[in-house]
Amino acid sequence: MANSEWNHTALLVIDMQNDFILDDGLMRVDGGKAIVPNVIKTVEMARRRGIFVVVREHDPQGRDVELFRRHLYSPGKVGPTSKGSPGAELVDGLVIKEGDYKLVKTRFSAFFATHLHSFLQSEGIHSLVITGVQTPNCIRQTVFDAVALNYQPVTIIVDATAADTPDIHLANIFDMRNIGVATPTLQEWCEADA
Template structure:
């Protein structure tokens, strides 16, 4: 293993909720700032692949009847309405430009945190990853919850790429980045991380 590869040996990249229903502007649960970060997320994935960093694609996939959705979202699954990120739907697919490749890992979640009621922690332990890099949407919900759970689980280093994550508004994004920084999370730009 080359010296550069050793530096990233215990790191995994989590790509969170980069799905059409969250990213496309006319989607039912669109995150306003989501589309603008797609090129940076694509680049982060490319850099991770070049560094041989394992990629975990964290996606929401719900029962089309909404039986596994949080109570506050169940109204979105009533008759006649679009069913956000329903399993097998176009909206549950990754946005164009992002592709799950052989060797990547797809993790399905039904709540904000990628750790909640999933096998993510066991998977990461199994591959020896104790450093996480996080990209995707949206900052106050799935990003923040996943990051705070990673901190609580004592991952050695948690990094959020500040310009490869997004929220509904820049103010919301910045406020949540500030909170994560206060608990020891690194928040470099994509360019800073690429140069690391």
């Protein structure tokens, strides 16, 4: 690592699973497929700096999903990102490697009802970089919780995150920038010194 500051930074890769990215994914985000190459490049760069991978995964019976999604987990039907299903697997090109950290989240925010905050604190992490989908939901909720928990800086790689439409994505990026979140492009982030 060229700069020890990266030792205090974690990259959260949010919801880059088949059910969110593939054309036939049960929770497909229209803009998701386009950012896959940039998310992969972000992960490659971050592995030199330290990375934690956050994965959404649900109980096959839907017992841990939001109430508004429970109807998607009826008996005999595989619901979105059900544990062990092809839809819960990371999209092609993303793999969890030794040294990465997998955290299962069941809500929009990676901090809600998980041990992410305590884990990051114990590792001395105080800044976060976030990639993935979907900007108005999981990205936004995680970012707002990170800001409330005093992570500084919080960075969103603007071209390694996506929503269903560019307009939705950019409106949410604008809102998050207004609360002090950094929004570089992948190239800008790769060239930055911590």
